[in-house]
Amino acid sequence: MLVRVKLYRNHESLFKEFDVSLEPNQTVLDILYTLKENYDPTLSFRSMCRAGICGTCGVKVNAKPVLACKTKVRELEDPITIEPLDNLPIIKDLVVDHSALIERLKKLRIWYEPLGNNLQIFKTNSMVEKSFECIACGLCDASCPVFLTNQGFGGPMSFLRIYKLTQDPRNSKKEESLLRIKNAYIQLCTHCKNCSMVCPLGLMPESIIRFEEAELIKKGLISQSLTNSFDFF
Ligand code: FES
Secondary structure: EEEEEEEEEEOEEEEEEEEEEEEOOEEHHHHHHHHHHHHOOOOOOOOOOOOOOOOOEEEEEEEEEEEHHHOEHHHHHOOOEEEEEEOEEEEOEEEEOOOOHHHHHOOOOOOOEEEEOOOOOOOOOHHHHHHOOOOOOOOOHOHHHHHHHHOOOOOOHHHHHHHHHHHHOOOOOHHHHHHHHHHHHHHHOOOOOHHHOOOOOOOHHHHHHHHHHHHHHHHHOOOHOOOOOOOOO
C-alpha cells in the first residue's frame, strides 16, 4: 500500500511530505527507518528494542502519543502525520529531551527504602501489580494538559510509579511517599483521562491518581474541595 506521510522536521519548522510504499502490518517505526534509509539520512528519531519494551520510541501520530514500534500502519488514517511528543523540549526532529521525566522520578524518590527485616511476601491487588509494569515511555506525561500551566506537577507517570511504594509493606517510607505525592500537586489533576487513553500497557494512571487522592483525603492531607474533576466520561 502507498501511504502519504507528513513528517515534522524541526530545523525547518515545517512538515515534509512523502509517499511511502509499505505493508499494512508494518509499523510507524518502519516508516521512519524507510524514510531515513531511502529519502533523508539526516532524519533523527529514537528506538531500541523495537518490541514495545524499552519505551524510547514515543512520537505523536495523527495527534495521539504512541509507541512507534507498536503502531501498525493499517490502524492509521491517511495521511499519517508524525510529530515529536508534546510537553518535552525538542532536541532534533522527533527526538525529545527526557530529562524532565527523569527529574520528576527523582524528585518523588521513586525507589524502595527497605525495612530492617526481610519481608518476602507481599500480597496485593491487580492495580498495584500492574503499576509495576510501567516502561517509563512518558506518553502519559506528554498527553497531560496540566503541564501547560504548571511544570511543578508530578505527572501521571510518576504518580503511577510511586503508587506501589505507598502500598508495599516492604517500603519503610510509605508515609513519606504519600507526602511526596501531595507535595507534587496531585490535586491539579483534571481527570481528563488522556493519560489512561494513551498508556500503551493499559495501566490506567488516572485511576491510580484517584486512589492516591482518596488516600490523601482519608489521611487529612488534602481536602476534597482541592481535587479537580471534569468527569467527561
Ligand atoms: Fe522500544 Fe519502541 S523501540 S518501545
